[in-house]
Amino acid sequence: MTLIDTDQYVAGVLDGNRRLLSKAITLIESALDNHKQTAREVVRRLLPNSGKAVRLGITGVPGVGKSTFIESLGMYLIGRGHKVAVLAVDPSSSRSGGSIMADKTRMEQLAVQADAYIRPSPSGGTLGGVARKTRETMIACEAAGFDVMIVETVGVGQSETTVASMVDFFLVLMLAGAGDELQGIKKGVLELADAIAITKSDGDNVDKALKARQAYEYALHLLASASPDWQPPVLTCSALAPEGIDRIWETVQHHRQIFEASGALMANRRQQALAWLQDLVDDGLRERFLRHPGIRQNLPRYQREVVDGRTSPTAAAEALLFLLDNPKPL
Numbered sequence: 001m002t003l004i005d006t007d008q009y010v011a012g013v014l015d016g017n018r019r020l021l022s023k024a025i026t027l028i029e030s031a032l033d034n035h036k037q038t039a040r041e042v043v044r045r046l047l048p049n050s051g052k053a054v055r056l057g058i059t060g061v062p063g064v065g066k067s068t069f070i071e072s073l074g075m076y077l078i079g080r081g082h083k084v085a086v087l088a089v090d091p092s093s094s095r096s097g098g099s100i101m102a103d104k105t106r107m108e109q110l111a112v113q114a115d116a117y118i119r120p121s122p123s124g125g126t127l128g129g130v131a132r133k134t135r136e137t138m139i140a141c142e143a144a145g146f147d148v149m150i151v152e153t154v155g156v157g158q159s160e161t162t163v164a165s166m167v168d169f170f171l172v173l174m175l176a177g178a179g180d181e182l183q184g185i186k187k188g189v190l191e192l193a194d195a196i197a198i199t200k201s202d203g204d205n206v207d208k209a210l211k212a213r214q215a216y217e218y219a220l221h222l223l224a225s226a227s228p229d230w231q232p233p234v235l236t237c238s239a240l241a242p243e244g245i246d247r248i249w250e251t252v253q254h255h256r257q258i259f260e261a262s263g264a265l266m267a268n269r270r271q272q273a274l275a276w277l278q279d280l281v282d283d284g285l286r287e288r289f290l291r292h293p294g295i296r297q298n299l300p301r302y303q304r305e306v307v308d309g310r311t312s313p314t315a316a317a318e319a320l321l322f323l324l325d326n327p328k329p330l
Helices: 006-014 018-029 033-049 066-078 100-106 127-143 158-164 187-192 203-221 245-262 264-291 293-308 313-322
Strands: 054-060 084-089 116-118 148-153 169-175 195-199 234-236
Touching: 006 018, 006 033, 006 127, 018 033, 018 127, 033 127, 054 066, 054 158, 054 245, 066 084, 066 100, 066 148, 066 245, 084 127, 084 158, 127 148, 127 264, 148 158, 158 187, 169 187, 169 203, 169 245, 195 203, 195 245, 203 234, 234 245, 245 264, 264 293, 293 313
Parallel strands: 054 148, 054 169, 084 116, 084 148, 169 195, 195 234
Antiparallel strands: none
16 A cells, blocks of 8 residues: 555544545554554544544344444434444454445445445454454544444454444344344343344334334343443334434433433543553564564474373463573473
8 A cells, every 4th residue: 555644644534535534544454564653653643533423333133134224324313414434343254354345335325425434344353453443443533523433243242342342332233023032132242232222113023023122121121230320221113214213313312411421431431441452462462472483483383282182271371471581492
């Protein structure tokens, strides 16, 4: 990629220049050392101009219609004067770049809006690496003037926890009429939810959605709320109609008002920043560990010994860690 002066990146992003915003995000995603150094400086200078946006995380079971919902919500928000950025956290696709690429083509109406920005997640790397890039991309988009950040999980499992750790409000989309509504619900996901929205609540599916709503309300009642100031509601909506999108956004705003008034919003963000710091330290230590000449030379041998059962994982780990200060193999 063509290197641009740091001042140009910062000025372009702050001016809302979409081309330079995209280039800045590409710089942030780059694995090249000289790009990383420039990206750190760009992010540092953009940071004071970020933090004012509503950060909304969205996850959902397969077939729930996430992209249709996000497009409907995005169009609703743009119609009310907001600027919306849609990002993704996808640790599951190291080859294709993640389903958000397909989502971008499916969200045809939202993708062409001047006040919307849809960014595929970076491909490859670990979940922690993807999360770091997504967090820094959020800073760039907020500095560019986008006041609603929608972070979508397109992977599975741990990605939900990761997204919840970088947003203010975590919305879980559920599907009614797919058998036992409580079947397959992950307790961990429900504990993360600030609200549940049952999608496709239209036509013949309305009664099923209402029954599912009761089931989810009961499930949430059994769990202790993460905050004494907020009991996660269960809502129904139809992204195609569209119906219920306005109620979901009102819920997000109501939650923000409560948490801003109590100081919990900024307290949560400070905790998220500290957790992010710890994640970066952990990732950095692992990266430096694997780059160490003694580790690179001896790691394959210890891996073979563990696989062959000649060395325990504990003993191999201790030996490898010992090499950090004593480069000669044991």
